[in-house]
Amino acid sequence: MRVLIAEDDALLRAGLELLLKGEGFEVAGSWNNADDLLAAFEPGTADAAVLDVRMPPTFTNEGLRAALELRSRVPDFPVLVLSAYVEDRYATRLLGSGAQGVGYLLKERVGKVGDFVDALRRVADGGTVMDPEVIAQLFSRRSNQDPIRSLTPREFEVLGLVAEGLGNTAIAQAISVSETAVSKHIGNIFAKLGLAPSDTGHRRVLAALAYLRS
Amino acid sequence: MRPSQAGLRTRAADAVFLLREAAYWLASLGILVAGIVLLPFLSLGIGLYALPGVLGTLDLLAARAQGRSAGFAGAVIPFDRRRLRGRYSFGELASLVTAPETKRDLSWLLFNAAFALVAGVLALALPLGALLYLVVSPLWLLFPADAPLEMTITITSWPAAFLGMLLGVAYAVLAWLLLPWMARRLSEGTLAILSPRRYDELSRRIQDLSAARASALAAHAAELRRIERELHDGAQNRLVGVVMMLGLAQRAAETDPAAAVPFLERAQDAASEALAGLRAAVHDIYPPVLDELGLGGAASALTSRSPIPCSLDVAGLLRAPAAVESAAYFVLAEALTNAAKHSGASRIEVVLRTESTSREDVLVVEVTDDGRGGAAVAPAGGVGVAAAGADTGAGTGAGAARRGADGTLHTAGAGSFGAAGGDSDLGTGAGAVAAAVDVGTGDAGSGTGLAGIARRAAAFGGRLVLSSPRGGPTKVRVELPCAF
Numbered sequence: 001m002r003v004l005i006a007e008d009d010a011l012l013r014a015g016l017e018l019l020l021k022g023e024g025f026e027v028a029g030s031w032n033n034a035d036d037l038l039a040a041f042e043p044g045t046a047d048a049a050v051l052d053v054r055m056p057p058t059f060t061n062e063g064l065r066a067a068l069e070l071r072s073r074v075p076d077f078p079v080l081v082l083s084a085y086v087e088d089r090y091a092t093r094l095l096g097s098g099a100q101g102v103g104y105l106l107k108e109r110v111g112k113v114g115d116f117v118d119a120l121r122r123v124a125d126g127g128t129v130m131d132p133e134v135i136a137q138l139f140s141r142r143s144n145q146d147p148i149r150s151l152t153p154r155e156f157e158v159l160g161l162v163a164e165g166l167g168n169t170a171i172a173q174a175i176s177v178s179e180t181a182v183s184k185h186i187g188n189i190f191a192k193l194g195l196a197p198s199d200t201g202h203r204r205v206l207a208a209l210a211y212l213r214s
Numbered sequence: 215m216r217p218s219q220a221g222l223r224t225r226a227a228d229a230v231f232l233l234r235e236a237a238y239w240l241a242s243l244g245i246l247v248a249g250i251v252l253l254p255f256l257s258l259g260i261g262l263y264a265l266p267g268v269l270g271t272l273d274l275l276a277a278r279a280q281g282r283s284a285g286f287a288g289a290v291i292p293f294d295r296r297r298l299r300g301r302y303s304f305g306e307l308a309s310l311v312t313a314p315e316t317k318r319d320l321s322w323l324l325f326n327a328a329f330a331l332v333a334g335v336l337a338l339a340l341p342l343g344a345l346l347y348l349v350v351s352p353l354w355l356l357f358p359a360d361a362p363l364e365m366t367i368t369i370t371s372w373p374a375a376f377l378g379m380l381l382g383v384a385y386a387v388l389a390w391l392l393l394p395w396m397a398r399r400l401s402e403g404t405l406a407i408l409s410p411r412r413y414d415e416l417s418r419r420i421q422d423l424s425a426a427r428a429s430a431l432a433a434h435a436a437e438l439r440r441i442e443r444e445l446h447d448g449a450q451n452r453l454v455g456v457v458m459m460l461g462l463a464q465r466a467a468e469t470d471p472a473a474a475v476p477f478l479e480r481a482q483d484a485a486s487e488a489l490a491g492l493r494a495a496v497h498d499i500y501p502p503v504l505d506e507l508g509l510g511g512a513a514s515a516l517t518s519r520s521p522i523p524c525s526l527d528v529a530g531l532l533r534a535p536a537a538v539e540s541a542a543y544f545v546l547a548e549a550l551t552n553a554a555k556h557s558g559a560s561r562i563e564v565v566l567r568t569e570s571t572s573r574e575d576v577l578v579v580e581v582t583d584d585g586r587g588g589a590a591v592a593p594a595g596g597v598g599v600a601a602a603g604a605d606t607g608a609g610t611g612a613g614a615a616r617r618g619a620d621g622t623l624h625t626a627g628a629g630s631f632g633a634a635g636g637d638s639d640l641g642t643g644a645g646a647v648a649a650a651v652d653v654g655t656g657d658a659g660s661g662t663g664l665a666g667i668a669r670r671a672a673a674f675g676g677r678l679v680l681s682s683p684r685g686g687p688t689k690v691r692v693e694l695p696c697a698f
Contacts, residue, residue: 011455015459015462019458084446108454111460112461
């Protein structure tokens with residue numbers, strides 16, 4: 001899989017390249033700012049992009065804007081946006097560009113190399129990956145009357161994992177319960193949130209996030 | 215009442231003042247006549263072209279008169295008066311005409327035109343008359359009988375001469391009493407008419423304070439942004455690097471434990487860098503030495519560490535707010551490092567002092583070296599936050615500072631006080647104004663050197679004045695207002 005990288009910190013850029021190459025990815029190009037990446041981008045020459053949010057020249061949200069730009073040129077082009085802190089509005093903007101093939105993670109998630117690589121693969125396959133922190137932020141904004149509040153802690157946890165794009169099997173492994181129990185939890189969640197149950201991975205995330213950001 | 219020598223001296227000064235005012239009265243009369251002649255033309259519109267000239271001359275005359283009166287009365291002019299120069303648009307002219315300053319100038323003009331000449335004539339005539347009667351009356355015998363000495367009275371006898379001398383005494387007494395009174399009334403009247411009323415004074419004071427407060431808030435915000443940047447680019451990114459390298463090491467160890475070692479080493483390096491970054495950031499927020507020793511002591515610690523022999527003068531230094539002292543400390547540290555690195559100097563002189571103006575105290579840091587000179591402020595990288603307003607272009611910090619022909623460079627602060635900036639030499643010389651001073655968003659590396667100094671000064675509403683002709687000496691002067 002061919003991956004583009006934009007990250008202004010030299011050490012992190014080199015680390016990302018090393019990591020991705022070590023995991024069998026091909027690094028199709030890496031830049032220290034978003035503009036150069038956009039200038040060099042040609043549709044069909046890459047399968048996904050990993051972007052730092054904060055880069056020169058203004059050090060605000062260049063990476064996010066570049067992600068949106070890439071996706072306006074190639075609809076649903078997979079982008080994984082990394083950031084030192086998460087901001088749920090950024091997540092909302094990313095999802096606003098179509099929820100297929102977007103990821104938004106805290107930078108330090110790269111430390112869990114396996115999980116990070118899995119997340120990148122899911123994004124490249126058209127999945128959606130949101131950092132648990134984003135989900136937590138969105139939750140904390142909900143009011144008390146919100147049906148989200150009626151979820152049990154376990155259901156909450158499961159919804160978080162759903163939002164990260166995990167399938168039932170992976171969720172069952174993650175929280176050490178049976179798959180049947182997971183489907184039951186998910187059924188309950190969707191019932192409480194008034195959503196029709198569905199089985200495919202990213203559609204569930206969409207449903208949850210679409211509901212959360214409404 | 216006995217004429218003492220001191221009394222004579224003050225009366226001589228009174229007379230000189232009054233005579234000078236009378237001499238300038240001619241100019242007042244001229245401008246008054248010009249103004250009255252201009253009035254009908256004003257309604258026709260043609261007069262508008264002459265208006266700036268008339269107002270400018272009036273402004274000049276009033277300013278001079280105010281200066282003379284203040285000098286005579288030993289008074290302090292509470293605020294710098296408005297000075298007119300340059301060209302004005304129609305709208306500016308309109309507001310100029312209705313400005314309280316113009317009204318005051320006009321009142322003064324009428325006052326001056328009415329009284330200055332009379333006072334001047336009296337100041338000349340009374341002493342001269344006294345002198346004439348006292349000296350000439352006794353000489354009546356020298357005049358022939360068919361052409362006797364005729365003054366106010368015809369003097370043909372000693373009693374008449376005595377009367378003449380009495381008249382002289384009367385003139386002298388009158389002069390003695392009137393001269394100080396007239397001089398006082400004229401100077402005090404001039405000052406009272408031309409000085410802003412209490413209300414204006416207070417409203418201007420409030421404006422100054424508001425500006426100072428706004429710039430304090432701006433400086434605070436800039437400082438917070440700087441710290442956030444420093445932590446984000448430094449420690450935070452390095453720690454992500456640590457986590458990343460550890461992840462890679464873990465991954466490598468799964469297949470070959472030996473392959474993990476290079477990653478572990480890089481993780482360690484990154485962790486050390488993160489620590490160094492944190493240490494610098496913490497130190498930058500408030501150097502502990504400042505707390506212990508005060509700015510004077512901290513400065514002497516800095517100068518004694520300088521590789522180039524360094525003298526320090528802190529005699530005129532007063533305490534300043536912690537943030538300002540901290541800024542001064544870094545400015546000094548950076549200036550010394552800069553001099554040690556680039557100047558090739560054999561001596562450095564450091565002066566720290568507090569300069570008080572009527573508006574505020576300014577903490578001044580002056581670092582002078584006898585090195586090779588030719589220093590310039592590097593253009594700021596990244597996005598410059600414009601100071602003087604001109605070069606705000608996003609992403610173009612280039613050409614941030616222009617050098618004047620004399621090798622003097624000024625950078626004005628983003629939050630510099632309007633009034634303080636306006637009456638300084640900023641904005642006068644063609645090439646002497648600098649514009650963009652990068653506030654906290656430039657390259658990571660530009661935090662050092664003169665650009666860093668300029669940035670730090672700007673954050674506090676202060677400025678850097680650099681004089682560094684080729685061949686030296688180099689003088690770095692940083693002014694930090696203590697208004698907050």
